[in-house]
Amino acid sequence: MLDANLKTQLQAYLEKAVRPIHITAFLDDSDASAELQSLLRDLKEVSDRISVTEQRGGERTPSFSLTSPGHDIHLTFAGLPMGHEFTSLVLALLQVGGHPSKLAQDVIEQIRSLDGQYRFETYFSLSCQNCPDVVQALNLMAVLNPNIQHVAIDGALFQQEVEQREVMSVPTIFLNGEVFGAGRMGVEEIVAKLDMNAGKREAEKIKAKAPYDVLVIGGGPAGAAAAIYAARKGIRTGVAAERFGGQVLDTMAIENFISVPYTEGPKLAAALEQHVKDYQVDVMNLQRAEKLVPAGADGLVEVRLANGASLKSKTVILSTGARWRQMNVPGENEYRNKGVAYCPHCDGPLFKGKRVAVIGGGNSGVEAAIDLAGIVAQVTLIEFDGKLRADEVLQRKLHSLPNVRVVTSAQTTEVLGDGSKVTGLVYKDRAGGDTHRVELEGIFVQIGLLPNTEWLKGVVELSPRGEIVIDDRGQTSVPGVFAAGDATTVPYKQIVIAMGEGSKAALSAFDHLIRSSAPVETADAVAA
Known part of the structure; x- marks a missing residue:
């Protein structure tokens, strides 16, 4: 599952663990379970502090929980935390293994003093650059406070569950079965929502x-x-x-930051904050x-x-x-995070096999349509102008895709829904004045800032x-x-x-x- 270089790096990281780490895996006969078994074997191979127990079935399969003997920790990954979430896995292993967090001591004490029972569930996608902040924050809180439980769930792998709970954007956080928040949140922001007096003290x-x-x-x-x-x-x-x-923080790939051939937004943001501090x-x-x-x-x-x-x-x-600039049309705010989205990298995997629209024909819109075409059933790109404004190389790629339809000289006038999720949109032909309805499940808005x-x-x-x-x-x-x-x-x-x-x-x-x-x-x- 992991290549030799990654195993070597992981082995060096896990040497920082000071206590045993026990993993309980919940498996079935699926290919995803087989991949998880392979990953856990690799983890066990690189650290003698890690032990693994396998069980058949469970609330979600495949999944695995992390704890340390003698410590009351409730931390679970449902799915394979690879992609952007691999760092979340490494940090969870270190923290469960007793390696101290860099979090400010006053915030640590604030987490430890939280009363009540908190069962968090976070739905993420492996391509989401915003999700790791939430997953890592709640994992750390689960390590610090035994009253806090956290399950990080790969929405693409548990798609039926995502549809039942009407999760249409990531990260989406549930607390004790109710929606707690959506979008990027750090430890301090989560704690502030739980500790009602935190804002006044600050x-x-x-x-x-x-x-x-x-x-x-x-x-x-x-x-x-x-x-x-x-x-x-x-x-x-x-x-x-x-x-x-x-x-x-919302930027996926950065390839034009001079002297740095490639980086990602969250990584650069963390470096900026550390440099300031x-x-x-x-x-x-x-x-x-x-x-x-x-x-x-x-x-x-x-x-x-x-x-x-x-x-x-x-x-x-x-x-x-x-x-992100909004369309400012009826239904947009009502169905935000219920089918109306602004980050195709984050939320795209939740619309696998469905029909979506991209609003905007500039570089961002065309890039979004190209990315989504590899995941969804059908993409309709709607551009206000009479022609696309994206770079020619992007336009050529877009027009080569069989499941993309481009509509120009079109003004989106309404987002349609059934009260809980998006069902379509209405646009007006700016040339002829006719209105058209498009049946779909998701709308990605890419019309500037x-x-x-x-x-x-x-x-x-x-x-x-x-x-x-x-x-x-x-x-x-x-x-x-x-x-x-x-x-x-x-x-x-x-x-x-x-x-x-x-x-x-x-x-x-x-x-x-x-x-x-x-x-x-x-x-x-x-x-x-």
């Missing part, structure tokens, strides 16, 4: 923070670069981000900014957060990024498209407030460009500080 901590020299709002590539460049100047720097990594940067995750107040008599810009707290700083860098700037309206100058207007130094219309990345008027929304713009904004903010009358306060001085 707000009180934020209220007590001293003003910053540079406060970065947003934790994507632009925000990370801005924070690093500011911190390297030795000034007090903070980052408030709704989710560190931003859109990069290598400096004296105060990172505040899960914080959504709601209002910007320009500097008053005290010379400090204020940023008010959704939890009721506020932060003050001599300069602010806005790097709030962008999100929308800047996350609604909270800045009336304070900072925005373009007609909602982008923050900046000059060649990253300065906005508000003194002391700079901006960078996909939320701004800078053309070409690319990771490498966002990083450069974030670095420039930080240098401009520092220049603003040294030219202002207020002295720059270093991080070392605050610590003293």
